[in-house]
Structures are given as structure tokens and as C-alpha cells.
Amino acid sequence: MQTVISVTNLSKTYASGLRALKNINLDIRRGEIFALLGPNGAGKTTLIGIICGIVNPSEGTIRVGGHDIIGDYRAARYMIGLVPQELTTDAFETVWNTVSFSRGLFGKPADPAHIEKVLRDLSLWARKDSKVMTLSGGMKRRLLIAKALSHEPRILFLDEPTAGVDVELRQDMWKLVRSLQASGVTIILTTHYIDEAEEMADRIGVISKGEIILVEEKAELMRKLGRKQLTLHLEKTLVRIPTGLSSYSLELKSGGTDLIYTYDEQVDRAGITALLRDLAAAGIHFKDLQTTQSSLEDIFVTLVSDRK
Amino acid sequence: MSAINVYAIRAIYRFEMARTRRTLMQSIVSPVISTALYFVVFGAAIGGRIPEVEGVSYGAFIVPGLVMLSLLTQSISNASFGIYFPKFVGTIYELLSAPVSYFEIVLSYVGAAATKSVVLGLIILATAALLVPLKIEHPLWMILFLVLTSVTFSLIGFIIGIWADGFEKLQAIPLLIITPLTFLGGSFYSIDMLPPFWRTVSLFNPVVYLVSGFRWSFYGLADVSVGLSLAMTGVFLTVSLAVVAWIFRTGYRLKN
Ligand SMILES: Nc1ncnc2c1ncn2[C@@H]1O[C@H](COP(=O)(O)OP(=O)(O)OP(=O)(O)O)[C@@H](O)[C@H]1O
Ligand SMILES: [Mg+2]
Numbered sequence: 001m002q003t004v005i006s007v008t009n010l011s012k013t014y015a016s017g018l019r020a021l022k023n024i025n026l027d028i029r030r031g032e033i034f035a036l037l038g039p040n041g042a043g044k045t046t047l048i049g050i051i052c053g054i055v056n057p058s059e060g061t062i063r064v065g066g067h068d069i070i071g072d073y074r075a076a077r078y079m080i081g082l083v084p085q086e087l088t089t090d091a092f093e094t095v096w097n098t099v100s101f102s103r104g105l106f107g108k109p110a111d112p113a114h115i116e117k118v119l120r121d122l123s124l125w126a127r128k129d130s131k132v133m134t135l136s137g138g139m140k141r142r143l144l145i146a147k148a149l150s151h152e153p154r155i156l157f158l159d160e161p162t163a164g165v166d167v168e169l170r171q172d173m174w175k176l177v178r179s180l181q182a183s184g185v186t187i188i189l190t191t192h193y194i195d196e197a198e199e200m201a202d203r204i205g206v207i208s209k210g211e212i213i214l215v216e217e218k219a220e221l222m223r224k225l226g227r228k229q230l231t232l233h234l235e236k237t238l239v240r241i242p243t244g245l246s247s248y249s250l251e252l253k254s255g256g257t258d259l260i261y262t263y264d265e266q267v268d269r270a271g272i273t274a275l276l277r278d279l280a281a282a283g284i285h286f287k288d289l290q291t292t293q294s295s296l297e298d299i300f301v302t303l304v305s306d307r308k
Numbered sequence: 309m310s311a312i313n314v315y316a317i318r319a320i321y322r323f324e325m326a327r328t329r330r331t332l333m334q335s336i337v338s339p340v341i342s343t344a345l346y347f348v349v350f351g352a353a354i355g356g357r358i359p360e361v362e363g364v365s366y367g368a369f370i371v372p373g374l375v376m377l378s379l380l381t382q383s384i385s386n387a388s389f390g391i392y393f394p395k396f397v398g399t400i401y402e403l404l405s406a407p408v409s410y411f412e413i414v415l416s417y418v419g420a421a422a423t424k425s426v427v428l429g430l431i432i433l434a435t436a437a438l439l440v441p442l443k444i445e446h447p448l449w450m451i452l453f454l455v456l457t458s459v460t461f462s463l464i465g466f467i468i469g470i471w472a473d474g475f476e477k478l479q480a481i482p483l484l485i486i487t488p489l490t491f492l493g494g495s496f497y498s499i500d501m502l503p504p505f506w507r508t509v510s511l512f513n514p515v516v517y518l519v520s521g522f523r524w525s526f527y528g529l530a531d532v533s534v535g536l537s538l539a540m541t542g543v544f545l546t547v548s549l550a551v552v553a554w555i556f557r558t559g560y561r562l563k564n
Contacts, residue, residue: 014564049564052405056563074313077407088398092330093323104319105406147402 004030004155004186005051010060012046012210020046022210024060028155033177033187035201035218037194039304043210044190045085048157052082064155078107081153083144085160085190091133095124095143098132099150106151118146121176123169138165145173149180156180158189162196174200194297198222208304223264228293230261230272232279232286242282248275259286316408317416324390324420335386336428339378343432346374347439350496361498364527367440372523373495375432379425379454380461380490380515384482387421387465392472395562404563410556418462425458443526449534450525456541457518463548470561489515494523499531514544 005028012021020043028034036044049055051062053073062069064076090098099115119125122142127135135143141164148156158177162170177187177200191197197204197218204221206214237256248271251260263271279286328335351367358366394400403413436442444450472478493515499507510516511532521537524530530537554560 054401054404054563056559074407074409077405080405082401082405084398084401086398088401090399091397093326097323097326101319101323102402104315104322105402105408107313107315107407109315 001032002030003027004065005188006063007047007051008061010047010050010062011058012043012050012055013058020210021050024207024210024212026205026212026215028186028188029203031181031184031186032202033181033189033200035197035204036188036190036207037192037197037204037300038190038207042207044207045159047207048082048159048188048190052080052157053077078151079154080157081106081148081151081155082157083141083148083159083161085163087137087140087144087164089132089135089140089143091131093132094129095119095132095135095146096128098143099146102147103150106153108151114152115150118149121149122146123172138169141165142169142173145176153185155186155188158187160190160192162191162193194300206300206303213303227262227264228291230263230275230289230291232259232261233257233288234259235285235287238284242284244282245275245278248278259284313406313408313412316406317412317419320403320408320413320416321420324417325423327390328386328420328424335382335424336431339382339428340431340435343374343378344435344439346370347436351440362527362529364529365441368442369498369523369527369529370496371433371436371440371442372526373490373493373519374436375429375454376457376493376515376519376522377487377490377495378432379429379457380486380518381482382428383421383425383458383461384465384468384486385478386424387418387462388469388472388478388481389465390417390421391466391469392478395470400562410553414463414466414552414556418459418466421462421465422455422458425462426454429454429458445528446525450522453518453522453525453537453541456538456545457522460541460545460548463545463552467548467551467555470555473561486515489513490519494519494531498529514540517541 005026007024007026010021010024011019013019024047036047038044046055050057051064051069053069053076065079067073067075067079069076093101096115096119099119100110100112103110103115116125119128122145124139124142124146127139132140132143141161145158145161156177161173165173174196177189181187189197189200201218204214204216204218205212231253234257238252238259239256241250241252241259249262251262252258253260261272261275347367347370350370351365355366355370360366361369394403433442468478468481492510493513494510495515499510499516499520502510517532517537517540520531521534521541524534524537555562
């Protein structure tokens with residue numbers, strides 16, 4: 001896998017003295033969809049801002065496509081399209097003009113056919129001659145995406161792209177993101193919707209209080225998520241797990257009244273039946289049972305709260 | 309590829325000129341009207357009772373000063389607004405993330421503001437020509453001063469736009485500094501008419517050099533030598549450029 005963005009020892013301290021990022025090391029792979037998750041104020045926007053040149057880094061280096069973002073900012077920035085978190089748009093320009101402006105700003109000659117395609121993809125074509133201020137919030141969000149795509153970037157940053165976008169349009173947006181990925185664009189997105197990350201991302205990074213606390217393949221995370229737990233509330237307290245049951249992954253909790261069985265649904269399909277049979281044979285009875293499955297959200301909450 | 313981002317310069321310049329067209333009333337028509345009013349009041353109404361200044365009727369004498377007055381205030385207000393507004397609404401993010409150099413940003417924003425000022429200056433001159441007997445002895449010098457002043461004060465406006473963190477500051481400088489300096493800078497009189505002490509004080513007013521040089525290009529009348537006027541204009545331009553360069557090097561008020 002080729003690295004397209006590499007962030008090395010990046011720290012950011014704002015003028016207020018706040019340390020928004022602490023020694024971040026992160027590699028983004030070419031062509032992947034990378035989801036950056038983290039609670040409010042974790043530093044997601046700051047990180048994106050630094051990579052894109054809007055915020056000055058305090059320490060560390062960043063390379064985009066091998067180009068240093070400061071020494072060789074032009075080459076780095078040609079590659080990047082940014083959709084900011086805030087809905088900041090011109091008010092008085094038309095949709096068409098403001099998107100064409102972005103293309104020029106990023107050093108590309110006018111290409112009406114491309115602008116038309118982008119506007120159509122984002123269902124903004126019908127509004128191309130409207131003034132920006134007459135658009136709804138969701139349309140403005142899509143306009144920002146259109147601006148970011150106007151110069152055909154190789155890397156696209158989406159800082160909470162689905163905030164304030166309705167369900168149907170969200171589906172369209174994800175379709176667009178998929179087709180961008182298919183054309184080789186690397187996509188880095190932040191979101192507060194974990195199901196979105198789950199659905200879209202190839203890899204997931206979690207940032208909390210300015211530190212990256214986890215970067216993992218989504219498939220790997222999902223494997224961890226695929227694990228389920230069966231809790232048996234026993235009739236009688238058990239001191240230790242009988243040796244005959246040692247082949248199961250069992251744990252005693254709550255002073256011996258709860259027996260917890262952890263299993264992988266995909267792998268041990270027959271596990272529960274066998275376990276229950278063996279328990280009965282061993283004379284262990286239970287009065288109630290329940291199963292739980294951890295979600296990405298649980299992992300996320302645990303990770304983040306562990307740090308508090 | 310890394311030479312110069314011509315497309316960006318063009319895009320910003322066009323964007324700014326489109327803004328001028330959208331606000332045509334405010335940016336061109338109203339300065340023209342107010343200048344025309346000056347001519348009517350000072351030139352026709354009062355001017356008739358004021359003796360000629362070195363052979364030039366008072367109405368004609370004040371034309372270069374009035375053009376300067378508009379040029380300075382409009383260059384500053386237009387350029388400062390051009391860069392302040394994106395900062396204010398947040399659209400500056402795009403400029404900061406674009407592959408443009410500071411030189412290109414300044415060139416396009418200041419270029420657009422200066423273009424507008426030059427056009428405005430020429431329109432005011434044309435208006436004046438209808439009202440008073442105008443003569444331009446040194447047209448090339450006139451254009452040179454017109455352009456240099458527009459560029460210099462657009463640069464100053466650009467600096468103010470970056471420095472300002474509220475609309476009051478944006479308006480304060482033109483109102484509290486530029487307008488008084490222009491009025492006291494010999495727009496409406498020759499500083500030779502002043503008592504020696506005030507004449508000396510006036511020489512500390514930068515606008516005196518601008519107005520004097522500009523007026524010389526019309527009537528061959530100058531308070532200070534043309535060479536000095538040109539040199540001082542060059543000094544203002546250089547200082548403004550140095551400040552802009554410093555702003556961009558440090559990211560002052562643009563980046564966190
Ligand atoms: N311009 C600034 N000056 C000072 N502090 C700032 C500035 N911008 C952000 N911060 C602080 O830096 C920290 C990280 O902010 P950031 O916007 O990067 O978080 P985020 O992860 O994007 O949060 P959210 O999910 O709310 O968008 C926060 O504590 C924030 O208050
Ligand atoms: Mg954010």
C-alpha cells in the first residue's frame with residue numbers, strides 16, 4: 001500500500017495555549033476511505049486544517065503525495081480538495097460562478113463540462129444560476145463538496161459532510177464518495193455517526209484530546225465486534241469453572257453468580273448448544289440468560305472514556 | 309506547474325471585479341455624485357468668489373485634489389473590504405488552502421481594487437471636465453500618479469482589511485485618518501497659502517506629496533517638486549509592500 005499522506009510527530013498549540021494535537025503520527029494510504037472519529041473538540045478539524053494549510057503546525061512534518069506541505073505547498077495543495085465543517089459560502093455569487101471560481105483558484109483551466117458533471121452528481125444542476133444565499137443548508141453543504149471537487153483533487157477531505165443532510169441525499173453522497181474512490185481518489189472523512197464510518201470506511205482512526213488512540217482496518221474492528229457475550233445468571237454461586245468446561249472461553253463474574261461465555265458468532269455456531277448441554281451434565285443450572293454484542297460505538301465510548 | 313498560478317490570479321481578479329459590478333451604485337456612482345457635488349459647491353457656488361490660484365480657476369484647481377480624495381478613500385475601502393469579508397464570513401479557508409502564493413493573492417486582490425480606483429478616477433475626471441475648464445499638461449505623469457496612488461492605497465487597504473477584526477476598525481482608518489489628511493493635504497488649497505509654520509507641519513502629511521504631484525501633472529503647479537512627489541509615492545508603496553510581506557511571512561491574523 002502506498003502512503004499518500006504522512007503525518008509525523010505533529011503537535012499543535014493554539015495561541016491560547018491549548019494543546020489541540022499531541023504528537024500525531026498517521027499514514028493515509030492511497031485510494032482508501034479513512035474515517036476519523038472522535039468526540040467534540042478532539043482535534044479532528046485542527047488536524048485537517050493543518051494538512052490543508054489553514055492552520056499552522058507547531059511541530060512536526062506532513063507530506064502529501066511526497067510533497068512537504070510547507071516547503072512545497074503548491075504541489076501538495078493541488079492534490080487536495082477540502083469540504084469544511086462550517087457552512088461558509090459566498091452569498092451573492094451564483095452556484096455556477098462560485099464553483100468555477102474554486103477551479104481557477106486551484107490552478108485549473110476552465111472546464112464547463114466538468115463543472116456540469118459535478119453539479120449534476122450533487123443534484124445542484126437545477127440551481128446552477130441561483131444565488132448561493134437562496135440555497136438551503138443541505139444544498140450549501142453539497143455546494144461546498146462541488147467546490148472541493150471542481151479541480152479534480154486526488155485527495156478529498158470531508159469534515160462532517162453529512163451534518164444537516166437528509167437521508168436520501170446522504171445515500172447519494174455516499175454513492176458519490178464510492179465512485180470517487182473507484183476513480184482512485186483518497187478520502188478522509190470525519191463523522192459523529194458511527195454507522196457511517198462502519199458502512200463507508202476502509203480504516204478507522206479514533207482521536208481523543210489531541211491524541212490518536214486507535215487506527216485499525218475496519219474489517220479487523222468488525223471482527224472484534226463480531227464477538228458476542230452470553231451471560232448466564234446462575235442459581236448457585238460457583239467457586240471455579242469445572243475443568244470439564246475448560247475448552248470454552250468462560251469467565252466468572254459478580255462473585256461467582258454470573259458465568260460469561262464469549263464467542264464468535266461466525267465461528268462457533270454450535271457453541272451455545274454444546275455449552276448448555278455440558279453445563280447441564282455438570283449440574284450447573286441457571287435462572288436467566290442474556291446475550292450482548294458490542295458495537296463500534298461501545299468500543300469507541302470505552303476507548304474515549306478510558307482516557308478521561 | 310510551480311511557476312505561477314495564473315488561473316488563480318484570474319479567478320480572484322474576476323471575482324473581485326464581479327463584486328464591483330454587483331455594488332456598482334455604492335462603488336462607482338456614489339463617489340462620482342459626491343465629487344460632482346463638491347464641484348458644484350466649491351467650484352461654481354463659492355469658487356466664483358475665490359480668486360484664481362496662479363492663473364487656474366478655483367473650480368479647476370480643486371479637481372486633482374478631489375480625485376485624490378476619492379482615490380484614497382475608495383482604494384482603501386474597496387481593498388480592505390475585499391479581504392476582510394472572506395475573513396469575516398469564513399470563506400478565506402479556500403484561499404488559505406489553495407495552491408496560491410502570497411504574491412499571487414496580493415496581486416489579484418490589490419490589482420482588482422486598484423483597477424477599480426483608476427476607473428473611478430477617470431470617471432470623476434470626465435465628470436469634472438463637464439463642469440469646469442480642465443487641462444492636463446502632462447497626461448502620462450497624470451496616469452502614473454493615478455496608478456501608483458491607486459496601487460499604494462489599495463495595498464494599505466489590504467493591510468487594514470487583514471488587521472481589522474470588526475467593521476468599526478474597517479471604517480475607522482479612512483474616516484479618522486485618510487479623510488482629515490486629505491482635507492489638510494492641499495486638496496482645496498495650495499499649502500503655499502498657509503502661514504510658514506503650518507506649511508512646515510503640512511510637509512509631514514504624506515497626502516501633500518500625492519496631491520501636489522498629481523496637480524502638477526494637470527496645471528504645472530506644485531507645492532513640492534514633482535521628483536519629490538514621485539519619490540515619496542515610491543516610499544509609501546515600498547513601505548506598504550514591506551508590511552504586506554511581513555504579514556504573510558508571519559501569517560499575522562490570517563492563520564492560527
Ligand atoms: N482557533 C482556535 N483557537 C484556539 N483554540 C482552538 C481554535 N480552534 C479550535 N480550538 C480548540 O482546539 C480543540 C480542537 O478543536 P477541533 O475543532 O479540532 O475539534 P474537532 O475534533 O473538530 O471537534 P468537533 O467534533 O466539535 O468538530 C478544541 O478544544 C477547540 O476549542
Ligand atoms: Mg470539527
